[in-house]
Amino acid sequence: MLDLAHPDSDPAEALDAHGHADLGPVLDPAACAALAALYPEPAPFRSHVVMRRHGFGEGEYKYFADPLPEAVAALRASLYARLVPAANAWAERMGRGRPYPATHAAFRALCAAAGQTKPTPLMLRYGPGDFNCLHQDLYGDLAFPIQVVILLSPPEAFEGGEFVLTEQRPRMQSRAEVVPLAQGHAVAFAVSDRPRQGTRGTYRVKQRHGVSRLRAGERATLGIIFHDAA
Ligand SMILES: O=C(O)CCC(=O)C(=O)O
Numbered sequence: 001m002l003d004l005a006h007p008d009s010d011p012a013e014a015l016d017a018h019g020h021a022d023l024g025p026v027l028d029p030a031a032c033a034a035l036a037a038l039y040p041e042p043a044p045f046r047s048h049v050v051m052r053r054h055g056f057g058e059g060e061y062k063y064f065a066d067p068l069p070e071a072v073a074a075l076r077a078s079l080y081a082r083l084v085p086a087a088n089a090w091a092e093r094m095g096r097g098r099p100y101p102a103t104h105a106a107f108r109a110l111c112a113a114a115g116q117t118k119p120t121p122l123m124l125r126y127g128p129g130d131f132n133c134l135h136q137d138l139y140g141d142l143a144f145p146i147q148v149v150i151l152l153s154p155p156e157a158f159e160g161g162e163f164v165l166t167e168q169r170p171r172m173q174s175r176a177e178v179v180p181l182a183q184g185h186a187v188a189f190a191v192s193d194r195p196r197q198g199t200r201g202t203y204r205v206k207q208r209h210g211v212s213r214l215r216a217g218e219r220a221t222l223g224i225i226f227h228d229a230a
């Protein structure tokens with residue numbers, strides 16, 4: 001079978017061109033399983049969301065509490081450092097003020113000063129029939145423009161449940177992209193707006209993400225969002 005999930009050789013270029021990039025493996029299968037095993041425990045989490053109750057879809061997720069598990073905290077800091085040049089390039093092209101600081105600790109301090117103090121990394125769990133409606137993970141005025149999803153389950157553990165991105169272009173119809181996820185790979189994508197180069201200059205596209213309906217099996221993901229919530 002053709003392996004469709006592979007790291008992009010130039011993630012910044014892939015993010016620019018398609019609004020997403022596979023940054024390669026960041027967790028081995030044992031680390032994926034260890035994180036997924038945390039889900040039933042109450043202690044690591046600050047809140048539990050049953051998606052149906054909010055009209056978000058079917059399935060559930062939990063936001064991690066501070067202090068984040070070591071592996072999640074380490075990934076959040078290292079992935080931020082990898083993505084900050086692309087985030088700053090986008091901010092400049094979209095005419096947005098101040099650059100994002102070089103370290104995640106410094107960015108978190110900005111979030112805290114803006115009243116956004118709750119950690120946003122989360123774990124999501126889906127079973128047969130579950131799905132996640134198209135959405136944007138914005139939790140206040142301050143937002144880092146790129147986030148990351150990591151598939152914790154082995155891909156053969158479920159059917160359907162594809163990660164979907166839609167892109168809304170000004171005065172045009174939306175287009176969709178299905179992004180294959182490989183277990184343990186970090187896939188980066190735009191949180192909301194991103195710049196796109198057109199023939200008559202740069203324009204802004206609005207991106208949303210979601211998950212198509214699972215036809216069978218179980219699917220767990222780790223979501224890493226870099227801005228904290230109000
Ligand atoms: O489960 C997924 O693939 C999507 C997760 C998600 O919405 C997120 O990480 O923000």
Ligand SMILES: [Fe+2]
Nearest residue numbers: 135137209223
């Ligand atoms: Fe999300």
